[in-house]
Amino acid sequence: MYTSFPIRAVLLSLTGALLGSTLWLLIALAADLERAIPALLVGVFAGAATRIEPWRGRATQLFSLAFTLVGLMIVQYFVLRHAVVTQLVDAGESSSIPMLLSPAATLSVTFGWLRIYPIDIVFWAVAAAAGYLLPAGSWDGLGVSDTFVERMDSAYHRESENTAP
Numbered sequence: 274m275y276t277s278f279p280i281r282a283v284l285l286s287l288t289g290a291l292l293g294s295t296l297w298l299l300i301a302l303a304a305d306l307e308r309a310i311p312a313l314l315v316g317v318f319a320g321a322a323t324r325i326e327p328w329r330g331r332a333t334q335l336f337s338l339a340f341t342l343v344g345l346m347i348v349q350y351f352v353l354r355h356a357v358v359t360q361l362v363d364a365g366e367s368s369s370i371p372m373l374l375s376p377a378a379t380l381s382v383t384f385g386w387l388r389i390y391p392i393d394i395v396f397w398a399v400a401a402a403a404g405y406l407l408p409a410g411s412w413d414g415l416g417v418s419d420t421f422v423e424r425m426d427s428a429y430h431r432e433s434e435n436t437a438p
Contacts, residue, residue, distance in 0.1 A: 282326035282333040286408065289322030290315055290340035294348045301352045305359070309393035315344040316400030320407025333408045341404030345397055349383045350374075 293315035300311045319341045323333050350432055358370055374382070 277334045279323075279326060279328050279330065282323045282329050282408065283336045285322040286319050286333065286337040286404075287340050289318035290337075290344040290404075292322075293318030294344040297348050298351055301348075304353060305356075307352060307356045308390070309345075309396040311351065312345055312349070312393070312396045312400045313403065314343045314400075316350070316403035317407070319344065319404045321403075323363055323408035326343070329408050334405050337408045338401060338405040341401055343402060346380065346383050349378045349386065349393075353382055353386055 296314050296318075297311040300306060323329055323337055326333075338430045354370060354372075361367065361370075373379075387397070
């Protein structure tokens, strides 16, 4: 029985975004990596986790996109904070930067970084696209044409008929 709102799919997307964000943070800390290449994990995990749930739709896609973007902003902030603290400690300066800043300061730091390294916007865009497109309930949500899907289906059925015992 399905409810009118895909609660389970949204929770799966949130779990996927948290897992992808955690993996990105661990990779960044272990490799001392400031770039957003592992950011792709956030969108892929947030979108792919919803594929477990059979009932998906536009609401799930939007929630997955929102979780992806929030995860990207939060982890990017912590990665940058770690880099700044590491540089200050290496320079012999005080590293008394608070763990959490106000939301406005966090956004300022995050988007300031993206202005300095605009290539990271590409990784964010791919992660956001994955977070939005993977939960699509059908091929239509992925932008695949019907004729392509029909050709693939007919080729699969011809192949299965030829290999049937």
